[in-house]
Amino acid sequence: MKIATWNVNSIRARLERLLQWLEKECPDVLCLQELKVTDDDFPFDAIQKAGYRAAVHGQKTYNGVAILSREEPERIERGLMDDVDDPQARLLAADVGGIRIVSAYFPNGAEVGSDKFVYKLEWMERLGKYLDRLLGSGNSVFLCGDFNVAPDDKDVAHPEQWQDTVLCVPEVRQALERIRERGFEDVFRKHHPQGGIYSWWDYRQLGFPKNNGLRIDHLFATPELAVRCVSARVDRDERKGKGASDHAPVIAEFKD
DNA sequence: ATGGTTGCTTAGCAA
Secondary structure: OEEEEEEEHHHHHHHHHEEEEEEHHOEEEEOOOOOOOOHHHHHHHHHOOOOOOOEEEEEOOOOOOOEEEOOOOEEEEEOOOOOOOOOOOOOOEEEEOEEEEEEOOOOOOOOOHHHEEEHHHHHHHHHHHHHHHHOOOOOEEEEEEEEOOOOHHHOOOOHHHOOOOOOEEEEEEHHHHHHHHHOOEEEHHHOOOOOOOEEEEEEEEHHOOOEEEEEEEEEEEEEHOOOOOEEEEEEEHHOOOOOOEEEEEEEOOOOO
16 A cells, blocks of 8 residues: 655646656555645546546645545545634545545644744644544544654754744744644654654755755554555655756555 | 745735
8 A cells, every 4th residue: 555645836726747646656555735726626537547546635826635545545534623613715525435534734834933924833733632532532643744844963964054933943843843742643753763864955146056955744554554654755856957846746655 | 235035816915
């Protein structure tokens, strides 16, 4: 079983690349982030022709997440399901093959100390409570997506340049660690403990040509799932050329 | 250094 996550930065702008990638990579499940379309504008027909079903939690212009899968996704749930009135479409869960798949697009946070940064930290706290409910019912959970956090300096090409930013400050790293500690293993780290592999490169200032990257897209699995994970990798080639997303897909494979 | 690039929406925001 192959499960991947990819922040496509607009599914409209990335549709041709996405279809080609599905044909090349044939994942069983693909979690998408930053669709930037409403459910009505999601390209269901093209995705179905490619052999995939889609659960979608869309939003106009910003955010938007989806789960594509060969099998029909079941028990679809949108959002964090708490008492906060939050219009941002950043979380989607569905069952595929007996696994609770969660596609998450964590807030970026803009600048440390800004209102958006406060929202990021609060959103991560809310996600923690959401996961407590999920894990409490004994689910096998695969939480993946654009977490907008580089967990460690070894996940950053130039840590000194990023240490005080919203992707790296100790506050967000600690918040992510509190989520992981609820019962997940970072299955990419499991296979690449040395670091030095990245999933996002800024469009600006030649981020990709200079390999000024960060690993902010993650695959978190509960233990019984993590032991079955036999490989994990970043498809760096997908970041190349004109019309690439600023994120590359991250892929994990599981034995049966 | 408040830059640079991309996408959505149409000059300004978010990333």
